[in-house]
Amino acid sequence: MIQGITIPDFKLPGVIATIGAHLPQWPHSLALATALNAAAKVGLLPADSLERLAGRSFVVEVLDAGGVASFACRDGLFRPLLTVPQAPDLCFQANLSAFLQLLTRQEDPDTLFFKRELSITGDTELGLLVKNMLDAIEWPQLPQLSLFRR
Amino acid sequence: MAARKIPQLICPAGSLPALKAAVDHGADAVYLGYRNETNARNFAGLNFDQRAMVEGVRYAQTRHRQVLMAINTFAQPGRFADWQRAVDGAADLGVDAVILADVGLLDDSSRRHPDLRLHLSVQGSATNYEAINFAHREFGVRRAVLPRVLTLAQVETVVRNTPVEIEVFGFGSLCVMNEGRCWLSSYATGESPNTVGACSPAKFVQWQKSPDGMATRLNGILIDCFAAAEPAGYPTLCKGRFEVQGETYYALEEPTSLNVLEILPEIARIGVAAIKVEGRQRSPTYVAQVTRTLRAALDELARGEQRFSVRPAWQAELARLAEGSQVTLGAYSRPWR
Numbered sequence: 001m002i003q004g005i006t007i008p009d010f011k012l013p014g015v016i017a018t019i020g021a022h023l024p025q026w027p028h029s030l031a032l033a034t035a036l037n038a039a040a041k042v043g044l045l046p047a048d049s050l051e052r053l054a055g056r057s058f059v060v061e062v063l064d065a066g067g068v069a070s071f072a073c074r075d076g077l078f079r080p081l082l083t084v085p086q087a088p089d090l091c092f093q094a095n096l097s098a099f100l101q102l103l104t105r106q107e108d109p110d111t112l113f114f115k116r117e118l119s120i121t122g123d124t125e126l127g128l129l130v131k132n133m134l135d136a137i138e139w140p141q142l143p144q145l146s147l148f149r150r
Numbered sequence: 151m152a153a154r155k156i157p158q159l160i161c162p163a164g165s166l167p168a169l170k171a172a173v174d175h176g177a178d179a180v181y182l183g184y185r186n187e188t189n190a191r192n193f194a195g196l197n198f199d200q201r202a203m204v205e206g207v208r209y210a211q212t213r214h215r216q217v218l219m220a221i222n223t224f225a226q227p228g229r230f231a232d233w234q235r236a237v238d239g240a241a242d243l244g245v246d247a248v249i250l251a252d253v254g255l256l257d258d259s260s261r262r263h264p265d266l267r268l269h270l271s272v273q274g275s276a277t278n279y280e281a282i283n284f285a286h287r288e289f290g291v292r293r294a295v296l297p298r299v300l301t302l303a304q305v306e307t308v309v310r311n312t313p314v315e316i317e318v319f320g321f322g323s324l325c326v327m328n329e330g331r332c333w334l335s336s337y338a339t340g341e342s343p344n345t346v347g348a349c350s351p352a353k354f355v356q357w358q359k360s361p362d363g364m365a366t367r368l369n370g371i372l373i374d375c376f377a378a379a380e381p382a383g384y385p386t387l388c389k390g391r392f393e394v395q396g397e398t399y400y401a402l403e404e405p406t407s408l409n410v411l412e413i414l415p416e417i418a419r420i421g422v423a424a425i426k427v428e429g430r431q432r433s434p435t436y437v438a439q440v441t442r443t444l445r446a447a448l449d450e451l452a453r454g455e456q457r458f459s460v461r462p463a464w465q466a467e468l469a470r471l472a473e474g475s476q477v478t479l480g481a482y483s484r485p486w487r
């Protein structure tokens with residue numbers, strides 16, 4: 001867990017998903033792809049795992065926010081996709097709180113999966129690879145966010 | 151009061167961050183493996199390459215914790231050298247022990263690395279003291295990990311009748327009491343933990359969403375269907391729900407995790423040397439959470455058995471992390487026996 005941050009369990013009200021789904025989805029994809037590229041560049045993502053993502057398409061859907069990001073991995077770079085693929089190679093779905101808990105290492109992905117708070121569909125082996133790749137990242141010590149401090 | 155001897159806490163490390171989490175939260179030893187078929191947790195993206203291995207061993211050992219390397223699959227015909235190389239690598243790295251299952255590899259390693267400490271893996275499926283004493287006599291095995299099939303009384307009988315240290319499982323997903331002998335995964339997919347290093351390999355698993363919930367298939371075989379908010383488990387055949395004589399239920403095993411907190415004092419009293427946490431496939435977060443909880447319980451036990459009581463907070467934390475969100479004493483307690 002990243003010290004000092006606690007993400008509570010929460011669910012955004014349904015109205016947000018309704019509004020969110022009507023907003024352009026392209027910026028989420030761009031932001032996520034940019035972040036992933038930055039992580040790959042500084043060597044946070046292991047090269048051998050990255051190679052195995054080549055040519056695959058991904059969708060990340062934040063259910064309660066109504067946001068969808070989709071991107072593909074080509075030539076060692078994550079590229080946002082303009083349209084959400086009908087059958088991506090891998091699709092992650094969860095509410096915002098679960099994604100945040102996952103990213104801050106407050107919650108274990110398998111626990112979220114058992115509790116049905118995280119759904120992974122598509123190529124299961126690819127899903128496992130991505131999950132394990134995220135787990136193996138040694139995050140640099142982030143400056144503490146005083147906003148969230150316990 | 152003199153501190154009593156309590157079992158060592160052995161924790162899983164599927165990645166470098168998980169290893170560090172285990173060490174930082176109080177593991178006495180971590181177990182890990184290479185990224186190949188010599189490892190019974192050979193999953194995509196998991197485990198250690200050489201660089202991570204070197205750093206992991208250094209991280210643990212400079213903090214006076216042990217590193218145990220699991221080379222716990224069965225050497226496949228014509229490729230024995232791959233398994234030998236893994237053992238040689240472990241010896242070069244200076245790990246504290248290797249955990250082996252294959253009798254041929256045990257024999258070979260005992261000859262080529264007489265100073266390397268050998269542990270008998272749970273995959274070796276030694277459930278009685280004769281089998282363990284055989285491994286001791288022939289290969290100099292110093293510790294055996296017992297399969298999760300024995301009652302506490304049976305574990306005690308084993309401990310009393312062998313000079314070999316005994317390690318038992320303390321927490322984690324259950325492998326349906328047939329470690330090293332299970333054919334379910336092989337039957338469904340042609341691959342199994344003993345051969346390719348994974349039960350129900352992910353490439354055969356499909357999670358299908360439908361309006362009624364989520365169906366799980368293993369190589370096309372429907373093994374379970376979960377309603378919308380129903381807790382799920384791993385996609386192994388043993389944890390599937392099947393129709394038997396008109397009734398659909400968990401015919402082999404429920405998706406649940408073993409948890410020995412309640413019987414920790416008995417485990418220590420009968421002389422078990424170490425308690426193992428399952429879960430190299432899980433994240434650093436899980437490792438930190440389980441290690442921290444069991445460390446607290448073992449430390450409390452070390453202060454005196456009379457004072458030991460299971461704190462509700464420990465149970466709550468472990469139940470939350472469990473597969474299917476429920477825990478069991480598994481075979482340790484079999485009142486119907």
Ligand code: SF4
Nearest residue numbers: 325326332334349388
């Ligand atoms: S099917 Fe179940 S019992 Fe068999 S190896 Fe897999 S987890 Fe263990």
